[in-house]
Amino acid sequence: MVxxxxxxxxxxTNLFAVPIFGALVVPCVLFSLGAYAVGLPHWIDxxxxxxxxxISWVLWLAELLxxxxxxxxxxxxxxxxxxxxxxxxxxxxxxxxxQASMLLVALGxxxxxxxxxxxxxxxEGEFRVTFLDVGQGLAMAVxxxxxxxxxxxxxxxxxxxxxxxxxxxxxxxxxxxxxDAAIISHGANDHVGGFSSVLGQVPVKKLFxxxxxxxxxxxxxxxVDVPWVWDxxxxxxxxxxxxxxxxxxxxxxxxxxKGQYGSALLTGDIExxxxxxxxxxxxxxxxxxxLQIPHHGSKTSSTERFLATTQPRYAAxxxxxxxxxNHPDQTVVERYQRxxxxxxxxxxxxxxxxxxxREGWEVGSFTKDWARFWH
Numbered sequence: 001m002v003x004x005x006x007x008x009x010x011x012x013t014n015l016f017a018v019p020i021f022g023a024l025v026v027p028c029v030l031f032s033l034g035a036y037a038v039g040l041p042h043w044i045d046x047x048x049x050x051x052x053x054x055i056s057w058v059l060w061l062a063e064l065l066x067x068x069x070x071x072x073x074x075x076x077x078x079x080x081x082x083x084x085x086x087x088x089x090x091x092x093x094x095x096x097x098x099q100a101s102m103l104l105v106a107l108g109x110x111x112x113x114x115x116x117x118x119x120x121x122x123x124e125g126e127f128r129v130t131f132l133d134v135g136q137g138l139a140m141a142v143x144x145x146x147x148x149x150x151x152x153x154x155x156x157x158x159x160x161x162x163x164x165x166x167x168x169x170x171x172x173x174x175x176x177x178x179x180d181a182a183i184i185s186h187g188a189n190d191h192v193g194g195f196s197s198v199l200g201q202v203p204v205k206k207l208f209x210x211x212x213x214x215x216x217x218x219x220x221x222x223x224v225d226v227p228w229v230w231d232x233x234x235x236x237x238x239x240x241x242x243x244x245x246x247x248x249x250x251x252x253x254x255x256x257x258k259g260q261y262g263s264a265l266l267t268g269d270i271e272x273x274x275x276x277x278x279x280x281x282x283x284x285x286x287x288x289x290x291l292q293i294p295h296h297g298s299k300t301s302s303t304e305r306f307l308a309t310t311q312p313r314y315a316a317x318x319x320x321x322x323x324x325x326n327h328p329d330q331t332v333v334e335r336y337q338r339x340x341x342x343x344x345x346x347x348x349x350x351x352x353x354x355x356x357x358r359e360g361w362e363v364g365s366f367t368k369d370w371a372r373f374w375h
Contacts, residue, residue: 125260136320156193163194185268297328
């Protein structure tokens with residue numbers, strides 16, 4: 001309920017799952033440990049395979065029920081807290097005065113935590129850029145006082161979509177019922193793979209793309225230097241296409257964000273040629289407080305001149321742990337450090353948040369703000 005949905009399938013799923021796990025799966029695991037302890041390793045495979053089959057069956061049933069038979073009901077952001085409060089208040093009737101007062105205090109604390117869990121209400125001219133933790137890929141949300149923009153949606157691997165697993169829960173948790181504008185930087189799976197999952201659940205008012213021949217949307221390169229303003233924050237696509245036949249990466253949409261108190265530059269997967277094009281057309285106008293590190297920190301991007309010109313205070317890196325591309329390149333990391341940029345890394349810091357506020361920049365991360373002692 002905290003994330004804005006009430007899954008109607010949950011009670012029925014638990015009706016099957018709890019007995020199966022309690023009576024079958026857990027005993028299977030314990031028996032396998034016992035078989036290993038007494039020297040019967042040939043039993044372990046059979047026992048664990050049986051447990052795996054049971055788990056797969058429960059997951060299949062849960063997906064079937066939640067996928068259409070008993071879909072989730074969307075709720076207002078505060079509805080979950082209201083339901084919990086209602087149950088708690090009913091419980092007060094069955095308690096003595098001392099117990100009731102203690103429960104009432106606990107409910108008040110719970111209400112405050114749910115409604116005000118580090119959520120900042122943005123004012124005119126302020127904005128927030130959130131780098132979602134989608135592994136080796138990219139997905140960002142940009143929020144102003146009354147609007148939200150998504151830049152990329154993370155990857156998809158077969159039936160598993162980071163758009164569904166990460167982007168949608170974030171949108172629901174923030175109470176965004178629609179996306180005012182969405183940008184698919186270019187056609188690579190690690191940027192566009194999760195798009196269909198999000199589009200199927202949340203309406204998108206306007207869609208742009210860097211590769212219209214591969215993905216849906218208006219060509220962002222035909223809308224360069226045509227700014228629009230939301231709540232005192234200006235957005236504009238920049239002229240980044242190099243001459244000739246640009247690569248897929250260099251076709252990435254480059255988005256400039258400028259509020260009253262700060263600026264950010266979102267770059268997708270651009271490489272050296274696109275960086276040179278940006279330098280040619282904008283020069284010192286590229287200076288930005290927050291820079292999305294191009295192409296996950298690849299050695300083909302983040303040239304010395306580009307960093308010297310953009311002069312970022314904060315550099316955000318979106319990548320997966322132990323990714324097969326070995327991103328980021330160490331020389332690139334050292335280059336950012338030499339230029340004095342504070343690097344945030346989704347692989348080590350989790351979700352990153354950069355808020356341009358009247359009081360100044362407020363920077364947060366999952367490991368800093370939410371992580372528990374076991375992380």
